[in-house]
Amino acid sequence: MIRVCSTEDVPKGTAISADVDGTEIAVVHGEDGNFYAVHDECSHAAVALSEGEVEGCTLECWLHGSRFDLRTGEPTGLPATEPVPVYPVEVRDGDIYVSLTPSNGVTR
Ligand code: FES
Known part of the structure; x- marks a missing residue:
């Protein structure tokens, strides 16, 4: 797991972009209170x-x-038909960590 940012950097209902070891990731604080990461x-x-x-x-394009x-990477409506990679997220001591191995098996 790689540390990306602090939970305070991503207020609820917003997304930020981060470069994690050369991979562009969208870190999202869902309205359900959970943090998610998908390929940006x-x-x-x-x-x-x-x-x-x-x-x-x-997350809407x-x-x-x-x-x-954000849990499955699947589009819920057109025009996109392919899922995006979803990365595992862990919150530890107020920091957000992600793994670059997609949890939904989708590679870019
Ligand atoms: S570029 Fe995202 S839906 Fe077309």
């Missing part, structure tokens, strides 16, 4: 998901509006 690129086109809106435990479930 939409599976539909090369835009940053971290710039989209957080709703519940989904700002370009065409596909919403990705």
Whole structure:
């Protein structure tokens, strides 16, 4: 697990982007209170998901509006049809750690 940032860097309902050992990751604080990490690129086109809106435990792509479930990486609506990689997250002592091995088996 690699330390990415402090939990205070990601207020509830927001997302930030982070470079973790050369992998762009969107770290998201879901409205359910949990932290999530997904690859910071939409599976539909090369835009940053971290710039989209957080709703519940989904992250919406700002370009065409596909919403990705942060637990599974699956899009819940078109135009994206492919899931994005989801990275395991751990919170320890107020810091967020991620693993770069996707938990949903999706590689980029
Ligand atoms: S680029 Fe994300 S839905 Fe089209």
